[in-house]
Amino acid sequence: MKKKIACAVLGAMLLGLSLTACGNADNPSTGEITESGYPKREFIVAAIDSHDKTSAHEIEIFTNLVIERSGGAITFKVFYDNLLGKATDNLNTLSSGIADLGTVCTLYTPSNLPLSQITYCVPFAPDDPVLAAKLMYKVSEAYPEFYEEYEKNNVVCLGWKGNEPYKLYSKGPIEELAQLKGKKITLGGVYYIPWFQSIGAVPVNAAAADLYQTIKTGVASGSFVYDSIYCNYKLYEVEDYCLEVGLGARNNNVLCFNKDMWESLDEKTQQLFQECADEAMAEFQDWQQSEMDGWEQEMLDNGVTISTLSDEAKAEWAETALGYQDTLQTWIDEVTALGYDGAGIMSAYLQAGEELGYEWHFDTTPYIQ
Structure with a gap:
């Protein structure tokens, strides 16, 4: 009985080590540069729902785009339905290197991503998910701290998406x-x-x-x-x-990449990922609107x-x-206490909404x- 238990524990440890090895900066690749100009490589993806749900469909769109644009040189092993960990802990799954890429739901990360909580604290914000996403992109252009708070958690933010309204x-x-x-x-x-x-x-x-x-x-x-x-x-x-x-x-979900892995990539591959992320987010919004209808x-x-x-x-x-x-003031006070210009960011957020109509x-x- 003890031997069976020991074997089970060892098996679980080996699986964890295997996934971690696949998901860190030492992720093995052939080193071969293909005709497309991209290295042959596979990345591990942690999705927080099934591929046809609004919490994860952008993953399917993004990975398909990258595979196509790289001529099949870059591929992905996608774990849908929280198979690599709970949705509430996906930020840690990515930051620790268990996975290279995935969706982070900011609703679950108030202490890790305090600036991103701005999307929740303003009542009667835009009901249009596309406008909600544009609002977040606009304020983050003025305040790059929004991107930097992700990097503090060892992930790179590739893009925000607007989620359907409650x-x-x-x-x-x-x-x-x-x-x-x-x-x-x-x-x-x-x-x-x-x-x-x-x-x-x-x-x-x-x-x-x-x-x-x-x-x-x-x-x-x-x-x-x-x-x-x-x-x-x-x-x-x-x-x-x-x-x-x-x-x-709200801008609940963010497409993120493990920072260590990201920095190990060549500039051309980084550019491909960012371009595909931008396109995937736009395509996702069209798909989501169809689903909402x-x-x-x-x-x-x-x-x-x-x-x-x-x-x-x-x-x-x-x-x-x-x-x-x-x-609003609660959020301002909380992020100001952390060293951010809470009042300035809130002002920019509200003005950005007005500028967007x-x-x-x-x-x-x-x-x-």
Whole structure:
């Protein structure tokens, strides 16, 4: 029995060592420069979902582009569905060299990537994922510290993507904010919780897989999630009203490369990866929009009533939420304490949104420098 246990432990250790060896700067390659001008090489990829899901589809697009552009010289061994570690720990999976490339969800890394949390702390940000992504790229051009905070974690940020917006789903219609008082709503997030608490809603914690039973049994009467989650788990069977609240699309997921591995690459290969990352992110946004249209149609086909929160109600909620807890100032104070120009960055972020044609639903005057 002891021998069997020892063998099992040894096997697990060898697997870990094998993957680490594949994913560090000593990753073996033939050294052969192919006709395409790129070295023959394979990279390890850690994806946090399956290839056809919004949390990982950019991986499939990116790797296919690189393989094609390199003439097949560069290939990838992709581990989908968190096979190399939990999604919440993918930053460590990449920074430690277990994998060379992967997606980092910034929602899980507030202490490691504090600047990137700016995407979560502003209520009623753009609902359009493309605009949300443009906003992050624009502010990072003015403040390269956004890229530098990734490098401090031994990864290189190749690009941000805008994720589909959260919406509020419920058993009954919600026509005004006052109806949310006392309602139990499943939601999470450092900033979402106080926003809902400010109007009297009661946050309930529930994993995506548990939402159906949570709503069906009455533990909660509504959920604040993505259309994709709502449709994947057929939540329209237990809650058939959708309110597009407009709290905003977020830049949750970032395509990252292990920094040690990145610095071992020649300039031409780095340029290929960056160009393919830029193209993959743009292609992903088009694909995601198509998926979003499909989810909405699925909802309509299943009798879901969809409505939109008025601009007046958004302004009222934003004022109430920021009066309850000024999440913008909270973020400013937190990053300022870390040595960043929090006020300057927030000002640039809000102004960038306006320059991109977005109209904020709250008074930005106190935050604009």
